[in-house]
Structure formats: structure tokens, C-alpha cells
Amino acid sequence: MTAPPPDPLLEVxxxxxxYGDFQALFGVWMSVAGGxxxxxxxxxxxxxxxxxxxxxxxxxxxxxxxxxxGRDLTGVxxxxxxxxxxxxxxxGRRLFGSLxxxxxxxxxxxxxxxxxxxxxRIYDVFPMLARRRGQxxxxxxxxxxxxxAIARALAAAPTLLLLDExxxxxxxxxxxxxxxxxxxxxxxxxxxxxVEQDLRRAMAECDDLVCLLExxxxxxxxVPAVRREQVVAAYFGEGARPRSGGAPT
Amino acid sequence: xxxxxxxxxxxxxxxxxxxxxxxxxxxxxxxxxxxxxxxxxxxxxxxxxxxxxxxxxxxxxxxxxxxxxxRLPPPLRARMGLGRTFxxxxxxxxxxxxxxxxVGAMRAGGMRGRHAYGAAYEALALTGMTxxxxxxxxxxxxxxxxxxxxxxxxAMRPKVLLLDExxxxxxxPETEILIETIRSVNASGTxxxxxxxxxxxxxxxxxxxVCLADGHVLADGRPAEVLASxxxxxxxxxxxxxxxxxx
Numbered sequence: 472m473t474a475p476p477p478d479p480l481l482e483v484x485x486x487x488x489x490y491g492d493f494q495a496l497f498g499v500w501m502s503v504a505g506g507x508x509x510x511x512x513x514x515x516x517x518x519x520x521x522x523x524x525x526x527x528x529x530x531x532x533x534x535x536x537x538x539x540x541g542r543d544l545t546g547v548x549x550x551x552x553x554x555x556x557x558x559x560x561x562x563g564r565r566l567f568g569s570l571x572x573x574x575x576x577x578x579x580x581x582x583x584x585x586x587x588x589x590x591x592r593i594y595d596v597f598p599m600l601a602r603r604r605g606q607x608x609x610x611x612x613x614x615x616x617x618x619x620a621i622a623r624a625l626a627a628a629p630t631l632l633l634l635d636e637x638x639x640x641x642x643x644x645x646x647x648x649x650x651x652x653x654x655x656x657x658x659x660x661x662x663x664x665x666v667e668q669d670l671r672r673a674m675a676e677c678d679d680l681v682c683l684l685e686x687x688x689x690x691x692x693x694v695p696a697v698r699r700e701q702v703v704a705a706y707f708g709e710g711a712r713p714r715s716g717g718a719p720t
Numbered sequence: 721x722x723x724x725x726x727x728x729x730x731x732x733x734x735x736x737x738x739x740x741x742x743x744x745x746x747x748x749x750x751x752x753x754x755x756x757x758x759x760x761x762x763x764x765x766x767x768x769x770x771x772x773x774x775x776x777x778x779x780x781x782x783x784x785x786x787x788x789x790x791r792l793p794p795p796l797r798a799r800m801g802l803g804r805t806f807x808x809x810x811x812x813x814x815x816x817x818x819x820x821x822x823v824g825a826m827r828a829g830g831m832r833g834r835h836a837y838g839a840a841y842e843a844l845a846l847t848g849m850t851x852x853x854x855x856x857x858x859x860x861x862x863x864x865x866x867x868x869x870x871x872x873x874x875a876m877r878p879k880v881l882l883l884d885e886x887x888x889x890x891x892x893p894e895t896e897i898l899i900e901t902i903r904s905v906n907a908s909g910t911x912x913x914x915x916x917x918x919x920x921x922x923x924x925x926x927x928x929x930v931c932l933a934d935g936h937v938l939a940d941g942r943p944a945e946v947l948a949s950x951x952x953x954x955x956x957x958x959x960x961x962x963x964x965x966x967x
Binding site for chain 2: 490491492493494495497512514515516639668669670671672673685686702703706707708
């Protein structure tokens with residue numbers, strides 16, 4: 472007899488999301504096991520950001536559910552999801568430019584799930600931010616700003632960290648440093664869901680891969696079990712059309 | 721030989737220190753349906769702006785039917801037969817579908833009286849919107865707002881129509897209807913240049929695909945060949961799809 476698989480930390484079932492009558496997600500299904508890093512890939516407009524925002528509670532779905540630790544989050548507002556341990560690092564950082572580095576990080580602590588991530592611990596992870604703690608966020612470099620955005624999410628002591636295109640517009644060296652930080656977070660038990668444009672990096676850094684195509688799940692697989700041709704076909708929509716609502720096999 | 725319907729020669733455009741287009745040359749012949757693809761930041765929107773006249777190139781020229789229109793503003797290009805659709809259509813909600821198409825014929829197309837009425841009717845017939853001619857456009861669903869946007873642009877009887885990301889957000893059956901609509905606009909003799917993320921839809925209509933990456937033309941040819949190119953795939957997916965990568 473084989474043991475049943477452990478309950479996923481996050482389970483998304485049959486998500487339909489609309490902007491007005493523009494349908495962005497069509498019956499999206501995915502699950503994320505605790506402690507794993509999942510890469511979310513797909514072309515522009517495939518629905519990656521919408522999926523992260525829906526999980527974070529920033530976008531209400533028209534149908535389907537988001538379950539976290541077995542609990543249905545329908546109707547739970549974003550700040551309560553943060554307190555439950557879900558934090559989003561939004562695309563484009565969205566910092567408060569007139570606040571200091573430290574004030575930005577403290578904003579993230581307002582609805583923190585626990586006191587596990589005090590400032591000193593965050594500064595251990597991001598020593599460069601400790602040196603700039605009193606500086607206005609708008610005066611930082613792109614990579615430093617991205618570090619503040621991640622630090623702000625960490626201040627909420629998340630169990631599940633949602634990261635939207637943290638590499639955008641950054642030099643490869645800076646991106647490498649950010650990913651080193653993520654590796655350190657994983658070692659401490661964080662679960663990551665990462666939107667990443669660079670497939671090579673996504674597959675090098677993550678355990679699982681989910682590819683969205685036109686608002687549908689075209690591929691979901693552990694990274695070691697996926698072949699190059701499968702990812703390319705899923706990304707460009709070659710071969711069979713993904714079904715709405717079903718789990719890919 | 722006739723000059724190309726629409727052509728850019730060596731266009732470049734920078735915003736501050738950011739070079740968005742380095743040197744792009746592209747000629748589109750009469751009747752073609754050309755799709756433009758490319759990853760985020762490839763310069764697709766900037767190129768579209770240079771074609772419509774919303775933006776001016778720092779270098780290079782834009783040609784419409786063999787005439788240099790580089791310094792011509794959008795309304796004058798429209799009168800020369802260049803139409804466009806917008807990614808977020810904003811029909812005049814208090815007006816009917818027919819009245820919206822009529823505005824396209826009169827304002828952008830410069831037609832009057834029965835000529836304008838005829839062009840508006842023709843555009844509605846071509847886009848399958850005749851049955852909803854008297855519906856207020858604010859009552860339309862997404863697919864029909866998209867078809868109205870095509871009708872409004874077609875009502876000025878453009879020789880060249882630029883489409884800006886028109887395919888997203890539809891169900892599968894609705895997508896098929898939109899594909900048929902764009903095909904019939906193209907088949908009516910309108911040359912189409914189309915920037916689009918939904919590649920499946922683009923390749924269903926386009927006879928030719930151009931891939932932009934890092935501000936230049938990376939590939940230009942038959943859709944299947946362009947999409948099969950290793951360089952094109954790598955430009956979308958990062959380095960990992962090529963042989964010897966982590967895959």
C-alpha cells in the first residue's frame with residue numbers, strides 16, 4: 472500500500488477570472504505542495520499575474536476556489552490572507568517612494584502572520600538594505616528596490632511567497648543575487664510560487680513547473696519529469712488545446 | 721511594380737538612454753496579413769506608434785503607398801488609407817453600432833452623406849454586425865465590442881489596417897468567430913498588420929510572421945517557419961530551450 476500524497480499547501484480549482492467581460496482565466500487548476508518552489512511560466516497575457524493576484528485575494532474569481540492549508544479562502548480579504556501566511560511581491564515592486572527602506576519594510580509587517588521575521592533577521596538576509604535603511608526607497612537602484620519589495624513581503628512572515636517577475640529590468644548579476652536569497656528562504660521552509668520569464672532560470676531554480684496558455688493550464692509537472700519539447704509546445708500552444716477545468720495529465 | 725502598401729526603412733527610436741528600436745526595416749505588400757510577435761520589451765508597441773504617427777522615429781523613414789509619411793500626423797495618415805484598432809476599444813456608448821461605424825466613416829475616413837452610410841453598412845456586413853446595427857454599443861458583449869472596433873476601423877475603407885492586440889479574453893467559440901471576422905476584412909482587400917500575443921489566433925489568419933526582439937527584426941517569414949526558429953523560441957523563453965540547456 473502506498474501512502475496518500477500529502478495535502479497541498481495551496482490548491483486552486485476551476486478558477487474563472489474576468490475583467491469586466493474579458494476572461495483572463497479559464498478553469499485554472501493547480502496545486503503547490505509545502506516547501507516546494509513552483510515556476511509559473513507562459514507568454515504575455517497568459518494570466519500569470521492574474522493568477523497570483525487571485526491567490527493573494529486582490530482579484531475576486533467568478534468561479535472556482537483557492538484553498539490554503541485545506542481552508543477555502545473565498546471571500547477572505549487580502550490582509551487576512553497575509554495574516555494567514557500568503558504574501559505577494561507584485562510586479563514592478565510598488566514601493567512607497569517617499570518612505571525610507573525601513574518604513575517600506577514595516578508596512579509589510581502590519582498584517583504579519585507571526586513575529587518570525589523581525590527587522591534584524593530581514594537585514595541578515597539583505598545586508599545591503601541594512602546599510603540603506605534610512606534612505607528613501609525612490610533613490611535606490613532597481614535591484615535594491617526589488618530587494619525591498621521582497622523584504623516587505625518577508626516582514627509579513629509568509630509561509631507561501633508569491634513573486635511576480637522579480638527579474639524584470641535587472642542585470643543578470645543582480646537577478647542571480649536575488650535568487651540566492653530565495654534559495655536561502657527555501658532552506659528555512661518557505662514555499663514559493665514564482666512568475667519568471669526566463670525558462671532556463673525557472674527550471675534551474677524550481678521543483679515544479681506550471682505553464683499557462685491563454686488563461687488555461689497547458690502543462691503542470693515536476694521539473695525533472697518534463698521534456699524540453701513539452702514546455703515549448705505548451706508555451707506556444709502547439710498540439711492539443713488545453714482543456715478548461717481539467718487537471719492536465 | 722507597385723510600391724509596398726506600408727514600409728519602414730531603418731527606423732530607430734530611443735526613450736532617454738533606452739534604445740527600443742535599433743534599426744527596423746519592413747515592407748508589407750498589398751493584401752498581406754502580417755503578424756508581429758515578440759517578447760515583452762521587444763518594441764512592438766513602439767513600432768505600431770511609428771506606423772500610425774503617434775510616435776516619430778529618431779532615424780529612418782515610414783512610407784505609405786510609396787509616399788514618405790514620416791512627419792505626417794495620424795489624421796493625415798488616416799486620410800491616406802491607414803486605419804487602426806485599439807487594444808481597449810472605447811465605442812461611443814450612447815450611440816448605436818451603426819452610428820459608431822458611421823463616425824468611423826465620416827471622422828477618420830472623411831466621407832459624407834450616402835458614401836459614409838454605404839461604407840458603414842458595408843463594414844457592419846463584413847464584420848457580422850448588421851443584426852445589431854441598432855443596438856446601443858454600451859450593451860455589447862466583449863466579442864461584439866471587438867467586432868464593432870473592427871467595423872469602425874473598416875468603415876473608413878482603409879487600404880491598410882493596423883490591429884493592436886485584439887484577440888485576448890474570449891472563449892474558444894468566440895475566438896473562432898473573431899478569426900473569421902478578421903479573415904473576411906483581409907479578404908475584402910484590406911492589408912493587415914497585426915500585433916498580437918495570442919499566437920494561435922495570429923497564425924490562423926497571418927500569411928507572414930515577423931518576430932521582433934531587442935528592437936530589431938529577428939525573423940520574418942512563413943508563420944510555421946518563424947515559430948520553429950531556435951532564435952525566436954530562445955527570445956521568448958530565455959536560453960533554456962536550446963540544446964544543451966538545463967532541459
